[in-house]
Amino acid sequence: xxxSPPLKPSTRxxxxxxxxxxxxxxxxxxxxxxxxxxxxxxxxELRWDxxxxxxxxxxxxxxxxxxxxxxxxDPRAGDLMRELREAWxxxxxxxxxxxxxxxxxxxxxPLDESAAGITEFLLVPYFGACIHTPPPPANQIVxxxxxxxxxxxxxxxxxxxxxxxxTSRSQSQMGTSGYTLEAALIDRYVAAPR
Amino acid sequence: xxxxxxxxxxxxxxxxxxTPTLIIDALDVDAGxxxxxxxxxxxxxxxxxxxxxxVLVADGGDGEVRLLDASWRAMSAAQRDRHRADHLGYIFQxxxxxxxxxxxxxxxxxxxxxxxxxxxxGSGAAERLLERMGMDASLWHRAAGVLSVGQQQRVAAARALxxxxxxxxxxxxxxxxxxxxxDAFMTLLLERCAEAGSALVFVSHDxxxxxxxxxxxxxxxxxxxxxxxx
Amino acid sequence: MTPLLGxxxxxxxxxxxxxxxxxxxxxxxxxxxxxxxxxxxDVRASFSQAVSGTDLIVGARTGSxxxxxxxxxxxxxxxxNMRYASAQALAGHxxxxxxxxxxxxxxxxxxxxxxxxxxxxxxxxxxxxxSLSLSQGRAFGAPGLFEVVLGxxxxxxxxxxxxxxxxxxxxxxALTANDHxxxxxxxxxxxxxxxxxxxxxxxxxxxxxxxxxxxxxxxxPLPGLKVPADQVTQHDLAPRQITAVMLGLKSRAAVFSxxxxxxxxxxxxxxAILPGVALDELWDxxxxxxxxxxxxxxxxxxxxxxxxxxxxxxxxxxxRRELAILRAVGASPRHMLALxxxxxxxxxxxxxxxxxxxxxxxxxxxxPWAQQHFGLVLNAGxxxxxxxxxIGALLAGGFLASLVPGWRxxxxxxxxxxxxxT
Numbered sequence: 001x002x003x004s005p006p007l008k009p010s011t012r013x014x015x016x017x018x019x020x021x022x023x024x025x026x027x028x029x030x031x032x033x034x035x036x037x038x039x040x041x042x043x044x045e046l047r048w049d050x051x052x053x054x055x056x057x058x059x060x061x062x063x064x065x066x067x068x069x070x071x072x073x074d075p076r077a078g079d080l081m082r083e084l085r086e087a088w089x090x091x092x093x094x095x096x097x098x099x100x101x102x103x104x105x106x107x108x109x110p111l112d113e114s115a116a117g118i119t120e121f122l123l124v125p126y127f128g129a130c131i132h133t134p135p136p137p138a139n140q141i142v143x144x145x146x147x148x149x150x151x152x153x154x155x156x157x158x159x160x161x162x163x164x165x166x167t168s169r170s171q172s173q174m175g176t177s178g179y180t181l182e183a184a185l186i187d188r189y190v191a192a193p194r
Numbered sequence: 195x196x197x198x199x200x201x202x203x204x205x206x207x208x209x210x211x212x213t214p215t216l217i218i219d220a221l222d223v224d225a226g227x228x229x230x231x232x233x234x235x236x237x238x239x240x241x242x243x244x245x246x247x248x249v250l251v252a253d254g255g256d257g258e259v260r261l262l263d264a265s266w267r268a269m270s271a272a273q274r275d276r277h278r279a280d281h282l283g284y285i286f287q288x289x290x291x292x293x294x295x296x297x298x299x300x301x302x303x304x305x306x307x308x309x310x311x312x313x314x315x316g317s318g319a320a321e322r323l324l325e326r327m328g329m330d331a332s333l334w335h336r337a338a339g340v341l342s343v344g345q346q347q348r349v350a351a352a353r354a355l356x357x358x359x360x361x362x363x364x365x366x367x368x369x370x371x372x373x374x375x376x377d378a379f380m381t382l383l384l385e386r387c388a389e390a391g392s393a394l395v396f397v398s399h400d401x402x403x404x405x406x407x408x409x410x411x412x413x414x415x416x417x418x419x420x421x422x423x424x
Numbered sequence: 425m426t427p428l429l430g431x432x433x434x435x436x437x438x439x440x441x442x443x444x445x446x447x448x449x450x451x452x453x454x455x456x457x458x459x460x461x462x463x464x465x466d467v468r469a470s471f472s473q474a475v476s477g478t479d480l481i482v483g484a485r486t487g488s489x490x491x492x493x494x495x496x497x498x499x500x501x502x503x504x505n506m507r508y509a510s511a512q513a514l515a516g517h518x519x520x521x522x523x524x525x526x527x528x529x530x531x532x533x534x535x536x537x538x539x540x541x542x543x544x545x546x547x548x549x550x551x552x553x554x555s556l557s558l559s560q561g562r563a564f565g566a567p568g569l570f571e572v573v574l575g576x577x578x579x580x581x582x583x584x585x586x587x588x589x590x591x592x593x594x595x596x597x598a599l600t601a602n603d604h605x606x607x608x609x610x611x612x613x614x615x616x617x618x619x620x621x622x623x624x625x626x627x628x629x630x631x632x633x634x635x636x637x638x639x640x641x642x643x644x645p646l647p648g649l650k651v652p653a654d655q656v657t658q659h660d661l662a663p664r665q666i667t668a669v670m671l672g673l674k675s676r677a678a679v680f681s682x683x684x685x686x687x688x689x690x691x692x693x694x695x696a697i698l699p700g701v702a703l704d705e706l707w708d709x710x711x712x713x714x715x716x717x718x719x720x721x722x723x724x725x726x727x728x729x730x731x732x733x734x735x736x737x738x739x740x741x742x743x744r745r746e747l748a749i750l751r752a753v754g755a756s757p758r759h760m761l762a763l764x765x766x767x768x769x770x771x772x773x774x775x776x777x778x779x780x781x782x783x784x785x786x787x788x789x790x791x792p793w794a795q796q797h798f799g800l801v802l803n804a805g806x807x808x809x810x811x812x813x814x815i816g817a818l819l820a821g822g823f824l825a826s827l828v829p830g831w832r833x834x835x836x837x838x839x840x841x842x843x844x845x846t
Binding site for chain 1: 469472473476477479519551552553675676677678679680681683684685698700701703704705707708
């Protein structure tokens with residue numbers, strides 16, 4: 001069983017803050033929400049928090065423990081982070097969304113590239129899901145397979161992904177595998193002027 | 195029958211000149227006629243030839259120059275170029291040929307720019323003309339730059355006559371030739387013009403050539419501006 | 425226009441010695457532009473094809489591009505190793521489906537040697553999720569002592585077949601003293617060509633890698649500690665250190681979580697990269713250089729066009745009689761413009777054609793060398809769409825530039841008429 005070391009205080013507090021407001025994780029403006037929900041092609045535009053089942057709160061059971069007041073050297077802090085991590089990794093999907101035709105904006109992280117272009121990528125809600133910020137929960141990551149290999153996109157480009165959402169359940173220890181978007185149509189995201 | 199070339203009330207001024215360079219009341223050249231136009235250097239003969247060829251358009255008064263009953267002034271620049279290509283042959287004093295074309299391609303040059311000349315010439319016309327000009331077949335495909343001056347002038351004459359244009363203008367074509375060559379050239383030129391039925395306007399300062407022509411005109415007498423200036 | 429095409433060609437050919445330098449200049453710029461574009465695209469294609477289906481690459485904490493380059497492309501050096509114990513722990517991570525260890529550092533006659541497990545042949549993918557296949561023989565077993573599997577290019581270039589004895593050299597193999605001559609290997613398999621750095625790699629098992637270094641300490645063979653080949657099995661051949669690890673996950677969406685876990689690994693400083701993301705970082709760096717090269721080549725093209733214009737303009741005065749002759753046979757001043765522009769067009773075409781041919785020849789000569797040293801596949805054959813675009817732009821540019829002397833010829837013939845001033 002592997003253990004992760006205690007995180008730096010700043011990172012830990014950032015994680016807790018994000019967790020406390022996990023339904024509002026929104027690293028980019030959602031100005032387009034004000035426009036009509038139905039878009040040409042019949043895709044419903046979603047926000048990232050729409051992917052989270054209502055009432056999912058991994059901090060339930062942690063509220064009574066004095067989380068923010070724990071010093072870093074306290075072993076309970078490490079345990080807490082581990083619990084958090086596992087809760088996020090096992091974050092449930094919304095079964096109601098299986099088969100829905102949706103359109104979602106996000107940041108592109110390439111996974112597979114052939115000579116023709118990117119054939120598989122991950123869509124994430126915020127920038128730089130790497131070192132400085134904790135990775136998003138499993139229900140805030142979408143595995144996208146574009147209908148045609150993508151050219152001209154690089155890591156962390158902002159895109160609109162439209163397609164049919166699938167919620168898959170696998171038997172892995174990781175819990176649900178999360179969301180997949182098959183045969184997706186990809187467009188560049190251009191922020192509305194503000 | 196209208197004349198091949200008609201000049202009426204022509205007035206032309208050189209750009210920058212205060213007085214007109216050319217004033218010609220009337221000048222007619224009939225079809226098939228040979229005209230010897232005598233004029234010393236500076237008498238405006240080059241200008242007159244340019245006006246006859248439609249390269250220049252008279253800029254003074256409402257006089258006009260007509261080639262085959264078509265007034266140059268009434269035409270657009272593109273129409274003038276086409277009319278010239280279809281009906282006119284021109285021989286310079288020297289350097290008549292494009293050095294990067296062969297002799298026979300030089301002769302066929304007008305046919306590139308005039309479908310009418312090409313049709314009238316038919317196939318083999320260039321070869322026939324060159325033969326009639328006394329050019330040996332071995333020279334036909336050589337680059338034009340290797341010919342002597344005499345040979346070049348004969349080729350120039352062949353080019354001017356291909357497709358039997360109605361009018362041929364010649365600007366001192368013999369001035370660069372010595373006497374023997376000159377006589378031979380004159381004979382060939384006049385014979386070929388007669389064969390093709392082309393009118394010939396021949397400008398030269400050499401009065402000895404005059405007797406060969408059916409009409410002789412002195413440019414200084416013809417040009418009213420010259421007498422005024424003198 | 426058509427009567428002029430032939431005239432323009434003959435006229436240009438007539439002055440070919442003067443124009444030869446201009447043609448050479450245009451050929452050079454064409455060569456540069458086409459070559460850079462081709463190499464750019466082929467390098468990107470080669471690199472992106474080199475690894476597929478690997479979710480994370482893990483190594484000691486160096487730089488992400490560096491880790492990618494040496495673990496996948498065998499370019500550069502690892503500055504630090506990682507512990508095999510960490511690799512084994514990773515294999516047991518709840519999110520990891522498979523783990524392939526990589527150990528680099530030795531070579532054979534200039535080709536890099538890779539120590540890995542049998543899992544490599546099962547899980548490594550390239551191109552479009554294609555797995556490795558053998559054209560001859562088999563993969564090494566476990567422990568697979570002194571067995572070698574060759575990449576296609578190695579076998580072809582060295583002329584090796586099954587059963588061939590192979591001596592591994594320590595490091596780059598420059599000094600013969602660094603050969604592991606006492607422990608020769610045997611070729612048991614040859615891989616089919618992949619068009620990736622796999623082709624130029626010599627594969628051995630981790631146990632074999634450990635065995636040949638048993639009597640070496642800190643990179644130097646110690647005579648007193650000599651262990652003959654037949655006694656290696658008496659020693660513990662479990663590797664202690666490896667260079668890097670390739671991971672496949674059960675769920676691809678878990679990649680960020682696993683990466684975070686590895687970055688904060690308690691037992692040693694590790695880093696994990698997503699190959700696609702690291703490639704994009706590489707292109708960011710390389711892209712600057714590419715753009716600079718393209719800009720310089722474009723400038724060469726502009727200078728060539730300027731040279732063409734200058735040469736033709738300079739010769740125009742001497743051609744005024746020629747223009748008068750053409751006027752006399754019925755050409756218009758617009759024909760003169762077209763004639764000069766077409767001449768420039770022919771010269772540009774000659775230059776571009778020469779440059780394109782030179783580029784193809786150079787590429788054909790360069791391709792085997794690139795394949796051998798970097799595992800790059802350069803296609804000298806079909807031209808890319810972007811290359812045709814460049815050719816079109818060069819031809820158009822040369823033709824347009826020639827409108828300048830064309831315009832001058834237009835004005836001259838208008839002014840001169842039948843009496844040129846020369």
